[in-house]
Amino acid sequence: TVSRPMGLRGKQQQGTSRIPSQFHKEERVAMKEALKGAIQIPTVSFSPKESNTTALAEFGEYIRKVFPTVFSTSCVQHEVVGEYSHLFTVQGLDPSLQPYMLLAHFDVVPASEEDWEVPPFSGLERDGFIYGRGTLDNKNSVMAILQALELLLIRNYIPRRSFFIALGHDEEVSGMNGAQKISALLQARGIQLAFLVDEGSFIVDGFIPSLKKPFAMISVSEKGAINLMLQVNMTPGHSSAPPKETSIGILAAAVSRLEQAPMPNMFGSGSLKTTLQHLANEFPFPTNLILSNLWLFQPLVSRMMERNYVTNAMVRTTIALTMFNAGVKVNVIPSTAQATMNIRIHPAQTVQEVLELVKNIVADDRVQFHVLSAFDSLPVSPSDDQALGYQLLHQTIRSVFPEVSVVTPGICIGNTDSRHFTNLTTGIYRFNPLYLQPQDFSSVHGINEKISVQAYETQVKFIFELIQNADTYQRPVSDLHEL
Ligand SMILES: CCCCCCCC/C=C\CCCCCCCC(=O)N[C@@H](CC(N)=O)C(=O)O
Numbered sequence: 379t380v381s382r383p384m385g386l387r388g389k390q391q392q393g394t395s396r397i398p399s400q401f402h403k404e405e406r407v408a409m410k411e412a413l414k415g416a417i418q419i420p421t422v423s424f425s426p427k428e429s430n431t432t433a434l435a436e437f438g439e440y441i442r443k444v445f446p447t448v449f450s451t452s453c454v455q456h457e458v459v460g461e462y463s464h465l466f467t468v469q470g471l472d473p474s475l476q477p478y479m480l481l482a483h484f485d486v487v488p489a490s491e492e493d494w495e496v497p498p499f500s501g502l503e504r505d506g507f508i509y510g511r512g513t514l515d516n517k518n519s520v521m522a523i524l525q526a527l528e529l530l531l532i533r534n535y536i537p538r539r540s541f542f543i544a545l546g547h548d549e550e551v552s553g554m555n556g557a558q559k560i561s562a563l564l565q566a567r568g569i570q571l572a573f574l575v576d577e578g579s580f581i582v583d584g585f586i587p588s589l590k591k592p593f594a595m596i597s598v599s600e601k602g603a604i605n606l607m608l609q610v611n612m613t614p615g616h617s618s619a620p621p622k623e624t625s626i627g628i629l630a631a632a633v634s635r636l637e638q639a640p641m642p643n644m645f646g647s648g649s650l651k652t653t654l655q656h657l658a659n660e661f662p663f664p665t666n667l668i669l670s671n672l673w674l675f676q677p678l679v680s681r682m683m684e685r686n687y688v689t690n691a692m693v694r695t696t697i698a699l700t701m702f703n704a705g706v707k708v709n710v711i712p713s714t715a716q717a718t719m720n721i722r723i724h725p726a727q728t729v730q731e732v733l734e735l736v737k738n739i740v741a742d743d744r745v746q747f748h749v750l751s752a753f754d755s756l757p758v759s760p761s762d763d764q765a766l767g768y769q770l771l772h773q774t775i776r777s778v779f780p781e782v783s784v785v786t787p788g789i790c791i792g793n794t795d796s797r798h799f800t801n802l803t804t805g806i807y808r809f810n811p812l813y814l815q816p817q818d819f820s821s822v823h824g825i826n827e828k829i830s831v832q833a834y835e836t837q838v839k840f841i842f843e844l845i846q847n848a849d850t851y852q853r854p855v856s857d858l859h860e861l
């Protein structure tokens with residue numbers, strides 16, 4: 379299962395000296411303080427139409443202040459796109475090398491003060507952890523990318539391969555004004571990327587009970603999504619003489635039918651099968667044998683995957699009821715009831731197929747369907763020996779996390795800004811160089827989101843090394859022989 383990254387040589391390119399990823403005490407203090415300051419700016423996206431624009435603008439000022447070298451070095455060009463997003467173009471020395479992109483977002487989902495152990499926008503440090511909304515999703519990446527570049531530039535490092543840093547301001551509400559505009563801008567400039575790295579996956583630990591060792595999952599695709607609103611209109615009236623059925627009752631029954639009838643299990647036609655095959659030898663007997671013989675045990679394994687929410691989301695399209703609105707007064711029967719749901723589409727199905735299934739389950743003509751937004755799952759990026767982005771991530775994981783023995787392709791169950799970049803590259807990789815346990819996963823969009831100071835330093839180190847690895851890539855020997 380331990381496959382070496384092929385086609386990459388650990389050696390540095392001639393003429394470029396490797397800078398060790400070691401940081402002084404003062405640098406380490408400065409980097410954690412910079413992250414805390416970023417957490418304190420409440421860059422909340424509430425809805426596609428409502429965000430804290432004052433905070434978004436303040437964030438732009440803040441990064442100028444804490445990363446002065448990034449903003450003053452001649453090889454780095456900075457632009458603001460879509461009012462608040464940021465695009466950095468780092469000009470490399472060798473124009474023959476195709477550029478890549480590091481992508482992250484600095485908007486966050488709302489956080490209610492009362493549920494947290496520490497205020498969510500305090501950036502407080504407690505027991506070696508920095509707390510706050512955005513510490514895992516995704517100000518950690520924004521700050522780590524800029525921090526790694528700042529430290530490289532301070533050490534007079536000049537990249538060979540050009541790269542872009544794109545920092546979105548509205549990822550949590552679609553990315554239409556940030557990532558999508560950056561993508562359009564680069565397309566207009568005729569840019570094609572060798573690969574792109576975004577959030578969306580981790581070194582996962584403890585999600586499968588019998589698998590004791592953590593493994594790195596690089597997501598090579600992500601699920602599609604539909605935001606769907608169901609509506610029922612009935613005659614309003616006095617609550618003292620109610621009809622047999624009301625808009626609320628009809629709608630409640632419809633959504634209950636949806637909850638009771640999960641979408642089909644699609645294990646076998648998705649990348650989870652590949653992930654499990656990579657992991658087979660890491661499991662104790664007899665699971666190792668079962669996973670090595672999926673041709674025989676596929677039905678058993680597909681049922682095993684349904685046992686927890688995260689792996690269940692990997693084998694099927696899921697439906698989450700997220701909003702339910704009806705009624706204005708206790709003695710008035712309302713005319714309208716609305717339920718909004720967020721559907722995540724398994725790659726083996728399409729938007730149209732899922733909508734058909736949902737309509738068949740609801741099976742009530744009084745229920746109207748309004749598709750608010752929809753897109754299919756994302757294309758699968760290559761993870762073979764020739765896939766530059768995948769292999770660079772693999773190589774960097776091996777050097778920064780030598781204890782992690784398995785690196786595997788996987789699927790992201792959430793959506794990311796990277797989906798707006800399919801016009802610029804086929805190599806889209808979602809990977810955060812952090813350990814993630816089930817309780818950490820619950821804190822993302824939940825309460826008490828936090829990152830350890832040590833994990834954040836390691837994330838900076840990872841990017842510091844990744845940038846250098848992208849500069850020292852050499853084509854595989856087999857390719858060179860063909861010339
Ligand atoms: C055998 C496999 C076990 C694997 C366990 C996987 C553990 C979970 C790993 C990753 C968690 C997914 C993180 C998703 C990040 C998605 C970012 C996000 O929140 N996006 C929003 C906004 C948007 N862009 O749509 C979303 O709603 O998806």
Ligand SMILES: [Zn+2]
Pocket residue numbers: 483515516549577
């Ligand atoms: Zn995110």
Ligand SMILES: [Zn+2]
Pocket residue numbers: 487515550823
């Ligand atoms: Zn998020």
